[in-house]
Amino acid sequence: MKVFVYDLEKCNGCHNCQIACKDEHVDNEWLPYAMPQPDTGQFWCKVEEEVCGKVPHVRVNYLPVQCNHCDEAPCMKGHPAVHKRADGLVVIDPEEAKGQKDIVASCPYGHIYWNEELQIPQKCTGCAHLLDDGWDAPRCVDACCTGALRFGEEADFGDELKDAEVLGADFGTVPRVYYLNKPKRFVAATVVDLDADEVVEGATGLLQRISDDAVVMTAETDEFGDIWFEDVAPDSYRLWLKKEGYLDQAVDADVTEGDHAIPELPFFRVPVRK
Numbered sequence: 001m002k003v004f005v006y007d008l009e010k011c012n013g014c015h016n017c018q019i020a021c022k023d024e025h026v027d028n029e030w031l032p033y034a035m036p037q038p039d040t041g042q043f044w045c046k047v048e049e050e051v052c053g054k055v056p057h058v059r060v061n062y063l064p065v066q067c068n069h070c071d072e073a074p075c076m077k078g079h080p081a082v083h084k085r086a087d088g089l090v091v092i093d094p095e096e097a098k099g100q101k102d103i104v105a106s107c108p109y110g111h112i113y114w115n116e117e118l119q120i121p122q123k124c125t126g127c128a129h130l131l132d133d134g135w136d137a138p139r140c141v142d143a144c145c146t147g148a149l150r151f152g153e154e155a156d157f158g159d160e161l162k163d164a165e166v167l168g169a170d171f172g173t174v175p176r177v178y179y180l181n182k183p184k185r186f187v188a189a190t191v192v193d194l195d196a197d198e199v200v201e202g203a204t205g206l207l208q209r210i211s212d213d214a215v216v217m218t219a220e221t222d223e224f225g226d227i228w229f230e231d232v233a234p235d236s237y238r239l240w241l242k243k244e245g246y247l248d249q250a251v252d253a254d255v256t257e258g259d260h261a262i263p264e265l266p267f268f269r270v271p272v273r274k
């Protein structure tokens, strides 16, 4: 059974996969798997962007999405026009599905589109026409220069998939599109000595988990006063700052819902007794 595997650490957001899908399917008819995709409005492969943090601590994460070719696909239930091939790809027979707009709503991921002109539901076919023609992989995979997107027999990926994630795992659909190295969260700050009107270099930061007081990471501010904690698990933390000559400083950093960036974190010198 075939699977798609995206390694998000290697994905640079180039959109080649999305463009290749358009090139293969817009204005082209690949029966019995696909009628032409319209040139606007449909994205059988879509590279989504997520901008995280706050200026100046910003990261862009890319997440390419497509039909998950689910083993327990809701789109197949009650729709004989949608079926799973022996290689695992879920395809919609465009001729049989004509007029069946309800198929669009059956996908909990929103990966099925309605073609108003042709009156058919459409989605990623897994480029079944190419595989039938002897290709090893679909067009989107062929177009991915970084190796972020691969396709093949699940067994051939071996242990690589043991930590892989799927989208919508709680939908119960058993997706066959896997994601490796999904980005975790970050905590970042620029530490500033407001009295001296300068950033603070060389301050030590400790990231302490609030639930058990465990210090999970340490880091140091750089010459721009920036401090970064990468790959932080979703949780509530307290960021402690320490440096000789400064008062210890603590600030809460909650990354349960997303990244935490502090554009300006004031740090105060120990008052001098006169």
Ligand code: SF4
Binding pocket: 006, 010, 011, 012, 013, 014, 015, 016, 017, 018, 047, 062, 064, 143, 144, 145, 146, 147, 148, 149
């Ligand atoms: S072609 Fe590859 S690197 Fe480019 S966006 Fe698609 S998956 Fe990412």
Ligand code: SF4
Binding pocket: 066, 067, 068, 069, 070, 073, 074, 075, 076, 090, 106, 107, 108, 109, 110, 111, 112, 123, 173
């Ligand atoms: S992602 Fe949606 S369209 Fe694709 S197989 Fe699963 S339920 Fe069907």
Ligand code: SF4
Binding pocket: 020, 021, 022, 024, 025, 044, 045, 066, 123, 124, 125, 126, 127, 138, 139, 140, 141
């Ligand atoms: S497998 Fe083919 S139809 Fe599906 S997203 Fe890739 S190029 Fe498009």
